[in-house]
Amino acid sequence: MLAKIKNPIVVITTDVLTAVNLVSELQYYVRNSEINKIRYFPDWETLPYDIFSPYQDIISERLKILFELTNLSSGILVVPITTLMHRLLPINHLLANAFSLDIGQKINLEDFKNKLSQQGYNFVTQVTEHGEVSIRGSLIDIYPMGESKPFRV
Structure with a gap:
């Protein structure tokens, strides 16, 4: 159809x-x-x-x-x-503020944290809702808007 x-x-x-x-x-x-x-x-x-x-x-x-x-x-x-x-x-505005991460991509942690902060992400100890991120050392858990599940980077 x-x-x-x-x-x-x-x-x-x-x-x-x-x-x-x-x-x-x-x-x-x-x-x-x-x-x-x-x-x-x-x-x-x-x-x-x-x-x-x-x-x-x-x-x-x-x-x-x-x-x-x-x-x-x-x-x-x-x-x-x-x-x-x-x-x-x-x-x-939507396209300018959207981002994607690729497998194997190297990111600058400070720049990434700043970008997430500017986009309104909440920094928490455990990610449970959209718009939350948790950073522990080099481990990043993020629950992006538009996704059904959080990601671990």
């Missing part, structure tokens, strides 16, 4: 529940190899004047989707209308 789609498609729904249900239904009708081409861009799930911040998992998922959109050539993105009513992070 999705193999015939040559450009990304954005589907706007009336609310979050409709979006979640639509993603589930679309995934039911595609092959397993195409499931990752159907994406849901989550709402903040907070009101404009709430005194608390969105969940780290939601922030992480939104950043992951935004970063994936920079390279998306086909697929379906399902978005509730309430999500579209909020401004998004400028793409230049």
Whole structure:
């Protein structure tokens, strides 16, 4: 089904529940190899004047989707209308602050710590949530936004 789609498609729904249900239904009708081409861009799930911040998992998922959109050539993105009513992070800012680590790559620990600090990572003794990092000697545990599990470097 999705193999015939040559450009990304954005589907706007009336609310979050409709979006979640639509993603589930679309995934039911595609092959397993195409499931990752159907994406849901989550709402903040907070009101404009709430005194608390969105969940780290939601922030992480939104950043992951935004970063994936920079390279998306086909697929379906399902978005509730309430999500579209909020401004998004400028793409230049996202790309300028994203980083990747390669196997065998050597890094300057002080520069890396400074970069993580500037990006708002919390330095903790044990990593349990998105946006946390623990550095013990040359051992670095980091839970990047957009990832399902933390990494050890």
